[in-house]
Amino acid sequence: xxPGTRDALIEAAADLLDRGGVEAVTLxxxxxxxxxxxxxxxxxxxNKEALLAAIAAREATRLVTAPHGEDTPEAALRxxxxxxxxxxxxxxxxxxLVFGPWTTESPELAAAAHAAHTRLIGTxxxxxxxxxxxxxxxxxxxxxxxxxxxxxxxxxxxxxLAADGKGHADPHxxxxxxxxxxxxxxxxTRPAHGGGQEGR
Amino acid sequence: xxPGTRDALIEAAADLLDRGGVEAVTLxxxxxxxxxxxxxxxxxxxNKEALLAAIAAREATRLVTAPHGEDTPEAALRxxxxxxxxxxxxxxxxxxLVFGPWTTESPELAAAAHAAHTRLIGTxxxxxxxxxxxxxxxxxxxxxxxxxxxxxxxxxxxxxLAADGKGHADPHxxxxxxxxxxxxxxxxTRPAHGGGQEGR
DNA sequence: ACCTGAACACCGTTCAAGT
DNA sequence: ACCTGAACACCGTTCAAGT
Numbered sequence: 001x002x003p004g005t006r007d008a009l010i011e012a013a014a015d016l017l018d019r020g021g022v023e024a025v026t027l028x029x030x031x032x033x034x035x036x037x038x039x040x041x042x043x044x045x046x047n048k049e050a051l052l053a054a055i056a057a058r059e060a061t062r063l064v065t066a067p068h069g070e071d072t073p074e075a076a077l078r079x080x081x082x083x084x085x086x087x088x089x090x091x092x093x094x095x096x097l098v099f100g101p102w103t104t105e106s107p108e109l110a111a112a113a114h115a116a117h118t119r120l121i122g123t124x125x126x127x128x129x130x131x132x133x134x135x136x137x138x139x140x141x142x143x144x145x146x147x148x149x150x151x152x153x154x155x156x157x158x159x160x161l162a163a164d165g166k167g168h169a170d171p172h173x174x175x176x177x178x179x180x181x182x183x184x185x186x187x188x189t190r191p192a193h194g195g196g197q198e199g200r
Numbered sequence: 201x202x203p204g205t206r207d208a209l210i211e212a213a214a215d216l217l218d219r220g221g222v223e224a225v226t227l228x229x230x231x232x233x234x235x236x237x238x239x240x241x242x243x244x245x246x247n248k249e250a251l252l253a254a255i256a257a258r259e260a261t262r263l264v265t266a267p268h269g270e271d272t273p274e275a276a277l278r279x280x281x282x283x284x285x286x287x288x289x290x291x292x293x294x295x296x297l298v299f300g301p302w303t304t305e306s307p308e309l310a311a312a313a314h315a316a317h318t319r320l321i322g323t324x325x326x327x328x329x330x331x332x333x334x335x336x337x338x339x340x341x342x343x344x345x346x347x348x349x350x351x352x353x354x355x356x357x358x359x360x361l362a363a364d365g366k367g368h369a370d371p372h373x374x375x376x377x378x379x380x381x382x383x384x385x386x387x388x389t390r391p392a393h394g395g396g397q398e399g400r
Numbered sequence: 401a402c403c404t405g406a407a408c409a410c411c412g413t414t415c416a417a418g419t
Numbered sequence: 420a421c422c423t424g425a426a427c428a429c430c431g432t433t434c435a436a437g438t
Contacts, residue, residue, distance in 0.1 A: 099355070099358060099360060100358055101357065101358045101359065102358070102359070113360070134381055134384075137368065139368045139369065140368055140369055140373070140374075140377065143352075143355075143361060143368070143369030143374060144348070144369075144374050144377050144378060146351070146355070147348055147351035147352040147355055147361075147369075147371075147374050148344070148347055148348045148351055148378075149351065150351035150354060150355055151346070151347035151348055151349065151350035151351025151352065151354065152343075152347040152351065154350060154351065154354055155299070155343075155346070155347055155350055157301065158299060158300055158301045158302075159301065159302070160299060160313070161343060161347075168337065168339045168340055168343070169339065169340055169343030169344075169347075171347075173340070174340075174343060174344050174347050177340065177344050178344060178348075178378075181334055181381065181382055181385040182381055182385070184334075184384075184385040184388050184389060185381040185382070185384040185385040185388065187388065188384055188385065188387065188388030189384060
């Protein structure tokens, strides 16, 4: 498998990223941690941004590859969104790297993001069919749910959510609030035929 | 009024920020644009972050100070959220500065943010009373609406919303979608008594 | 009270060499 | 094919002076 200094560079950079944020990942520190000179990375990546993009691609691929237990459509959607903010809160720097603006075009990163997007649309479409999400373009509904989770996570990370420290607006609560309201709205516009799924 | 090089520094920094993002605002460039040495800013700000915080505070104050026309509660809420994303899309760097993580404590910035938060809660509470938003803690409902607008703006700025270029998920559309759904959900849980407000 | 010039430590990036 | 050392341009920040 060869020594694989390229993987070692990514690993070291990800470690520095988790430990001190994106400002802590410097080519000199990365090289030092791997035991290599500070410009050795240029033999494996075009520049620093390409290295960061490689971290983002690795992380995004892992997220998409992670197994999803089989649940009812609504539970699957809820868990997907909760997992999203849980991951964001645990790994702020990775979150910003993957879902922030991309300065470098990375085919793997784009592919992973597209796969995640496609899977979410499928989950949303299933939830729509089971009557817990309003009908309409599944992509549009997916964007709605995704935008809320993203905004809740981003505001929480920035410290702009719980204004009075009373825990008034936990990101997880906001996700449940949204899905509850959407289910209520869906039930209202549907011709009442029993009350939807009560499958446990 | 004195020459006011402090204000000139803020103005120049904001100009550089709009033009080339936060990475373009360098103390040397700021000083040069004002016609002063590159360490003159240290006579007015503790460091670079304090200068950026001053920009954020000025911007946040302007946002809160901006006049709000008098509308029906629902229209006021809708306009507030649309204005939020319009501003974010027009001034991405300012948006990230004001609503991103604060690295420096700025009393003015905190005060402006608190004022904006308080006003939004008032708008939300009025919308709740008029029956277009679900009842419950106004702060919680405000956070829901705010998180969606923030997430939609942030994803759009990062280029992660319109996946297929078909304009499937415009941030403004998502805001209207959310408020439409919330109104529907509210009408459903309310004892029907005519259909809510049709006040013009 | 405000500003300057030189200096320091730290970056990303390039390049001529080395194996 | 991969790596090194020196060098360059650019940062934020500090400090001894100047007025």
